[in-house]
Amino acid sequence: GAGVSQSPSNKVTEKGKDVELRCDPISGHTALYWYRQSLGQGLEFLIYFQGNSAPDKSGLPSDRFSAERTGGSVSTLTIQRTQQEDSAVYLCASSLWAGGSYEQYFGPGTRLTVT
């Protein structure tokens, strides 16, 4: 079946511009996560959606970052007034159930480059 998809696969933007990154999770998965992966680094947690509950935004690095999940499915991560340090690969993952102890299925990521 279809896995997690993300778009665009690559995004180059100028410093100060806003960008939107999209994630289509696996149908029926209730949990959705966003991570940031800088070059040679691990996975930095950004935000977590669990069903209809309020999202856990504890990992967002600044108020320039926001995300929403519409209809319990598609999610959009928005970065306003991008900075060069925002350059990274942004990964989205979904899992069947929430609660941390279920396999996460990752998308291929969006590589963001801020010039």
Add this chain to the structure above:
Amino acid sequence: GENVEQHPSTLSVQEGDSAVIKCTYSDSASNYFPWYKQELGKGPQLIIDIRSNVGEKKDQRIAVTLNKTAKHFSLHITETQPEDSAVYFCAASASGGSYIPTFGRGTSLIVHP
């Protein structure tokens, strides 16, 4: 919160050798320990996981061991092949709606033919 340490950061082996990657965690509430493999240009993919009610799990050439007392778990790959070359991440999390997996910083495994 949970803290996961992963070592080594880079591991270079010859084809056919074994590879071992080790992780430690800090939160005694953690009870789920997955391992993910990330190939170049792709997202991480689960290769094996273990829950705290078992000490070891095997799947062909891959095995994971867990020592809850010492709070560490390890990935063992035997008879390594060039296609095993990738970045491997360990993670730890607990059951419950508010728990989010914490990942290690990754190990770059290079298998030389």
